[in-house]
Amino acid sequence: MTRYSAVAAIFAATTALVNPAAAETELTMYYPIAVGGPLTQVVDGIVDDFMTENPDIKVNAIYAGNYDDTRIKALAALEAGEPAQLAVMFSIDAYDLIEQDLIVPFEDLTDDSNWLNSFYPALMANSKIEGKTWGIPFQRSTIVAYYNKDMFRAAGLDPEKAPTTWDEMIEMGKALSNDDHYGLMIPSTGYPYWMFQALAIQNGKEVMSNDGTTTFFNDKDVVDTLDFWKSLSSEHRIMPEGTVEWGTLRQAFLEGKTAMMWHSTGNLTAVKNNAEFDFGVAMLPGNVRLGSPTGGGNFYVFKDASDEEKNAALKLIQFMTAPEQAAEWSIATGYMGVSPAAYETDALKAYAAEFPPALVARDQLEHAVAEFSTFETARVRDGLNAAIQSALTGDKSAAEALIEAQAAAERQLSAYK
Amino acid sequence: MMRWIEPALAVALAVVWISPLVFAVWAAFHGVSDAINFRLFSPITLENFRTAWEGAPWLRYFFNSFLLVTTILIGQFVLATLAGFAFAQVQFRGRDALFTLVLLQLFILPEVLIVENYRVAANLGLIDSIIGIGAPYMASAFGIFLMRQAFKSVPKELDEAARVEGCSLLGVLWRVYVPAARPTYIAYALVSVSTHWNNFLWPLIVTNSDSTRPLTVGLSIFGAPENGVDISVISAATVMVIAPLLLLFLLFQRQFVQAFLTAGIK
Amino acid sequence: MSHANTPDRQRRAIHGWLLLSPALIMLSAFALYPSVATLWTSLWSRGTRRRPSEFVGLDGYRQLLDDPTFWKVVSNNLIYAGITIPASMVIALTMALWANSKMPARSFLRTAYFTPTVLPMIAAGNLWLFFYTPSFGILNKIGALFGAEAVNWLGQPDTALWAICMVTIWKEAGFFMIFYLAALQTIPPDLREAAEIEGASRWTYTRRIVLPLLMPTTLFILVNAMINSVKLIDHLFILTKGGPSDSSKLILYYIWENAFAYFDRPAAAAMTVLVLIALGALAAFQFLVLDRRTHYR
Numbered sequence: 001m002t003r004y005s006a007v008a009a010i011f012a013a014t015t016a017l018v019n020p021a022a023a024e025t026e027l028t029m030y031y032p033i034a035v036g037g038p039l040t041q042v043v044d045g046i047v048d049d050f051m052t053e054n055p056d057i058k059v060n061a062i063y064a065g066n067y068d069d070t071r072i073k074a075l076a077a078l079e080a081g082e083p084a085q086l087a088v089m090f091s092i093d094a095y096d097l098i099e100q101d102l103i104v105p106f107e108d109l110t111d112d113s114n115w116l117n118s119f120y121p122a123l124m125a126n127s128k129i130e131g132k133t134w135g136i137p138f139q140r141s142t143i144v145a146y147y148n149k150d151m152f153r154a155a156g157l158d159p160e161k162a163p164t165t166w167d168e169m170i171e172m173g174k175a176l177s178n179d180d181h182y183g184l185m186i187p188s189t190g191y192p193y194w195m196f197q198a199l200a201i202q203n204g205k206e207v208m209s210n211d212g213t214t215t216f217f218n219d220k221d222v223v224d225t226l227d228f229w230k231s232l233s234s235e236h237r238i239m240p241e242g243t244v245e246w247g248t249l250r251q252a253f254l255e256g257k258t259a260m261m262w263h264s265t266g267n268l269t270a271v272k273n274n275a276e277f278d279f280g281v282a283m284l285p286g287n288v289r290l291g292s293p294t295g296g297g298n299f300y301v302f303k304d305a306s307d308e309e310k311n312a313a314l315k316l317i318q319f320m321t322a323p324e325q326a327a328e329w330s331i332a333t334g335y336m337g338v339s340p341a342a343y344e345t346d347a348l349k350a351y352a353a354e355f356p357p358a359l360v361a362r363d364q365l366e367h368a369v370a371e372f373s374t375f376e377t378a379r380v381r382d383g384l385n386a387a388i389q390s391a392l393t394g395d396k397s398a399a400e401a402l403i404e405a406q407a408a409a410e411r412q413l414s415a416y417k
Numbered sequence: 418m419m420r421w422i423e424p425a426l427a428v429a430l431a432v433v434w435i436s437p438l439v440f441a442v443w444a445a446f447h448g449v450s451d452a453i454n455f456r457l458f459s460p461i462t463l464e465n466f467r468t469a470w471e472g473a474p475w476l477r478y479f480f481n482s483f484l485l486v487t488t489i490l491i492g493q494f495v496l497a498t499l500a501g502f503a504f505a506q507v508q509f510r511g512r513d514a515l516f517t518l519v520l521l522q523l524f525i526l527p528e529v530l531i532v533e534n535y536r537v538a539a540n541l542g543l544i545d546s547i548i549g550i551g552a553p554y555m556a557s558a559f560g561i562f563l564m565r566q567a568f569k570s571v572p573k574e575l576d577e578a579a580r581v582e583g584c585s586l587l588g589v590l591w592r593v594y595v596p597a598a599r600p601t602y603i604a605y606a607l608v609s610v611s612t613h614w615n616n617f618l619w620p621l622i623v624t625n626s627d628s629t630r631p632l633t634v635g636l637s638i639f640g641a642p643e644n645g646v647d648i649s650v651i652s653a654a655t656v657m658v659i660a661p662l663l664l665l666f667l668l669f670q671r672q673f674v675q676a677f678l679t680a681g682i683k
Numbered sequence: 684m685s686h687a688n689t690p691d692r693q694r695r696a697i698h699g700w701l702l703l704s705p706a707l708i709m710l711s712a713f714a715l716y717p718s719v720a721t722l723w724t725s726l727w728s729r730g731t732r733r734r735p736s737e738f739v740g741l742d743g744y745r746q747l748l749d750d751p752t753f754w755k756v757v758s759n760n761l762i763y764a765g766i767t768i769p770a771s772m773v774i775a776l777t778m779a780l781w782a783n784s785k786m787p788a789r790s791f792l793r794t795a796y797f798t799p800t801v802l803p804m805i806a807a808g809n810l811w812l813f814f815y816t817p818s819f820g821i822l823n824k825i826g827a828l829f830g831a832e833a834v835n836w837l838g839q840p841d842t843a844l845w846a847i848c849m850v851t852i853w854k855e856a857g858f859f860m861i862f863y864l865a866a867l868q869t870i871p872p873d874l875r876e877a878a879e880i881e882g883a884s885r886w887t888y889t890r891r892i893v894l895p896l897l898m899p900t901t902l903f904i905l906v907n908a909m910i911n912s913v914k915l916i917d918h919l920f921i922l923t924k925g926g927p928s929d930s931s932k933l934i935l936y937y938i939w940e941n942a943f944a945y946f947d948r949p950a951a952a953a954m955t956v957l958v959l960i961a962l963g964a965l966a967a968f969q970f971l972v973l974d975r976r977t978h979y980r
Binding site: 244390393401408 | 734752838929930946
C-alpha cells in the first residue's frame with residue numbers, strides 16, 4: 001500500500017486496469033487502538049471473520065493510536081484524498097463531524113429501525129443529533145470505581161462494600177489513606193472533563209445542553225463540584241495534590257499506590273490480568289444522584305464514500321456490533337456490550353457468571369448520561385480541561401477558572417446559536 | 418584535596434547526563450514492579466522486549482526509517498552538490514541574490530510551515546509516502562551552504578586541468594569537485610542521518626499507516642495507548658529504538674564528533 | 684575571467700540556472716510558496732457547514748490577539764527560551780572546558796555528555812517520563828531518601844514547564860559542547876603557558892583569554908539555540924501535551940493543535956506568520972550583525 005510517489009499511484013492504477021479481476025469493494029477503517037497491541041488481534045479477528053463471510057469486501061484496518069490521534073489521522077486522510085470510508089472515533093466528535101460535513105446519518109444508509117433501536121439508549125445519546133443517528137456504538141465505556149479489597153480489609157472496611165455516596169467515599173478514603181498510599185485517585189490529565197462531568201452529574205447538574213450550543217460551567221452546583229474535587233486532596237487528604245496522570249494511573253493502582261481509582265471500564269481486562277491482589281469494581285458513588293457519563297467510540301461512515309462502499313461499511317458495522325461480536329469484544333477488553341442482546345449471548349453470560357464486575361458498567365447505564373460534547377468540541381473541552389486543572393493545582397479558584405472557561409466557551413459557541 | 422573537586426563534579430555531571438538512559442535500560446530488563454521499586458537483585462527478564470516487539474511492526478518501522486534517511490540523503494546530496502557547485506564555481510548574474518534567498522531558508526524552518534507544507538504534499542499526492550516525509554528537507558540551505566564552502570576551497574588548477582582534458586562542466590564536478598569534497602559529504606551525511614532518524618513532528622503529520630511510519634512516530638503511538646502505559650515495556654521499546662544509532666555512535670564516536678565539527682564550524 | 688565574451692557569459696548563466704533549478708524548485712515548493720500561502724490562508728475565515736470561508740483580512744490576527752491561550756503560549760515560549768538558551772550554553776561551555784582539560788576519564792566524560800544528542804526527542808521524552816512520574820518516578824524516590832515531599836513534576840503549572848526545559852537542556856548541552864570543544868582546540872597552547880608565566884590564575888586565563896576567543900562560537904550557538912527554542916517540542920507530545928492548563932504549551936505545539944486537532948487552519952496560519960516574522964528578525968540580526976564575526980566566511 002505504500003505509495004512512493006504520484007508516479008507509483010499511476011502505476012497502480014494502470015495495473016488495476018490491466019487486472020480487473022479485483023472487483024471487490026475495499027474499505028479503509030480507522031480504529032483508535034494502539035498498533036499491534038493485543039486488542040488489534042481481537043479487531044483483526046473480527047474483521048477476518050467478516051471478510052470470510054463477505055468475500056467481495058476487503059477491509060483495511062488502520063490502527064491509529066488513541067482517539068485524538070485517530071480523529072486527526074482519519075480527517076487528514078480525507079482531506080488529502082486518501083481512502084477512508086469509516087472510522088471508530090470519539091462519540092463526542094459527532095457535532096464537529098457534522099459541522100464539517102464529513103459524515104452521513106445512518107438513516108440514509110438503512111431503513112432498519114429495529115437495528116438502530118437495538119442499542120442501549122444511553123449509548124445512543126451522543127449520536128442522536130437533529131433527529132438523526134450519526135454514530136453506532138462499539139467501543140463504549142462508562143467510568144467505574146476500581147478498589148483494592150486487600151486494602152479495604154487492612155483498613156477494617158467491608159471489602160464487598162464500596163462507597164455509594166460522596167460522604168462514604170471521603171470517610172472510607174480517610175481510613176484507606178496512609179503514608180504508603182492514597183485512598184483515592186481520580187485522573188485529571190487525558191480526560192479531566194470526563195471525570196468532572198461524572199462528579200457534576202452526581203451533584204445533580206449537567207454541564208451542557210442537549211443541542212451542543214450551551215455550557216453551564218459557571219453554574220453554582222458545577223462550581224461546587226470542582227471545589228469538592230479539589231477538597232479531596234486539599235481538605236480531606238485522600239488524593240494527591242496536583243493532577244493525577246491518566247496514563248500511569250492503572251500502573252499506580254496495580255502497584256498499590258491508591259486504594260481506589262476511577263477509570264474507564266475499558267481497563268477492566270487489563271486490571272484483571274495484572275492485579276496481584278483482590279480487587280473489586282463498583283458503580284461510582286453519588287451525591288444528589290448516581291451517575292456517570294458514557295464514553296468511548298462510535299462507528300461513523302464518511303460522506304465521501306461511494307454508495308457501494310457505504311453499503312459495505314454498513315454491513316461491516318452491523319457485523320461488528322452484532323451481539324456475538326459485541327460480546328467477544330466486551331470480554332476481551334472490558335468495554336461494554338453495546339446492546340441488551342449482547343448480554344444475552346452464552347459467551348457473555350458465562351463470563352459474567354465467572355467475573356461479575358463485567359456487569360457493573362452495564363448496570364450503571366441506567367444512571368448514565370451523554371458525554372460532554374458541543375460544537376467546536378475540542379476547543380471548548382480543552383478550555384474546560386484547563387479550568388479543571390488550574391483549580392486542582394491551586395492556580396485559580398474553582399469559580400474563577402470555570403467563569404473564564406464559560407466565557408471562552410460562549411465566545412466559541414456564539415456562532416452556532 | 419581541591420584538585421579532586423572539579424573532576425568529581427565533571428564525573429557527577431556525566432553520571433547525571435547518562436542516568437535517564439541507564440534507568441531506561443535497567444527498567445527494560447526488569448518487571449514493572451521490580452523496576453519502579455528498585456529491587457536491585459530482582460531477576461533480569463527479556464519479557465518486556467518480547468511484549469514490546471510483538472506490540473508493533475518494529476522491523477517495518479526500522480525499514481521505513483532507513484528508507485527515509487537514505488532517500489533524504491540522496492536527495493540532499495544531489496541538490497546540494499549541484500546548487501553548491503553553481504554558487505561556488507559558476508559566475509552569472511543574480512547569483513548572490515539567489516544565495517541570500519537560499520540562506521533565508523535557514524530560518525524558514527520546515528517545522529513551522531507544517532500546515533501549508535501538508536497541503537503542498539497533499540496536492541502532490543505525497544501524503545503517507547516516504548518521499549512526502551523527505552521532500553521538505555531535500556533542498557537544505559545548510560547543505561547547499563556547506564557544499565559551496567567545500568567546493569570553493571578546491572584548487573583552481575585541478576579544475577582547469579580537467580577542462581583542458583576536455584571534461585564537461587558536470588564531468589569536472591564529478592571527477593574533481595565531488596572527490597575533493599569527500600570529508601564534507603561524510604560529515605554532512607552523519608549530521609543529516611542523525612537529524613532525520615530522530616525527526617518526529619513532520620513525519621507524524623504526513624504518515625497515516627504502518628507502511629510509512631518511521632520509528633519515532635511508531636514509538637510515540639506505541640507509547641500513548643488509550644488506557645495507560647507500562648513503564649517497563651515502553652522502556653524496552655525505547656531502548657530498542659535508540660540502540661542502533663547509539664551503537665553506531667559509540668563505535669564511530671571520533672568520526673561522529675569530527676563530523677559535527679566539520680559541519681558546524683567551517 | 685571578467686572579460687569573457689557574451690556567448691560565454693550566456694552559457695555560464697544557463698549552466699548556473701540549470702544547476703540551481705532542482706534546489707530552487709524544491710525550495711519554492713516547500714519553503715517559499717508555503718510561506719506565502721500561509722500568509723494568504725491567515726486572511727480567510729475558517730469554512731464550516733453554516734459559514735463558508737470568506738476573506739476577513741486581519742480579523743484572524745485580532746482574534747488571535749484576543750485569545751488568552753495565545754498569550755499564555757507566547758509567554759511560555761519566552762520563558763522556555765529564556766531558560767534553555769543560557770542554561771544549555773553555560774553547561775555546554777563547562778562541559779567543553781572539562782572535556783578539554785587533562786582530566787582522568789576524559790573520553791568517558793565526552794561520550795556521556797554527547798550521548799543525549801543522538802537520541803530522538805521522543806525517546807528522550809519516554810526516558811524522562813520515568814523520572815518525573817509521581818508516586819513511582821525516580822526523582823521522587825531520590826527526594827524521598829532525603830525526606831522531601833513527593834512532587835508531581837509534570838502535573839503542576841509551577842513545575843511542568845521547568846521539567847520540559849530540563850529535558851531540552853539535557854538534550855542540547857552536549858551538542859553545543861562539541862562546538863565549544865572545537866573552538867577550544869584551536870586556541871594555541873602557548874597562550875596558556877604565557878598566562879601561567881605571568882602568574883595569572885586559571886580563572887583569569889579563562890575569563891580574559893578563553894572567553895573572548897570563544898565569542899564567535901558563542902554567537903553561532905546562540906542563533907542555533909534560539910532556533911531550537913521554537914523547534915524542539917517533540918517531548919511535549921510524550922510528557923505533558925502542553926498541560927496542565929496550558930502551562931507548558933509552546934507556540935509550535937499550539938500551531939499543530941490548531942491546525943490538526945481543532946481544524947482551524949486560519950488561526951494556525953496567523954500564528955505561523957507571526958513566528959516567521961520573529962524568525963525573520965532573527966535572520967536579519969544574524970546576517971547584519973553577526974555575519975562578519977562568526978563562521979559564515
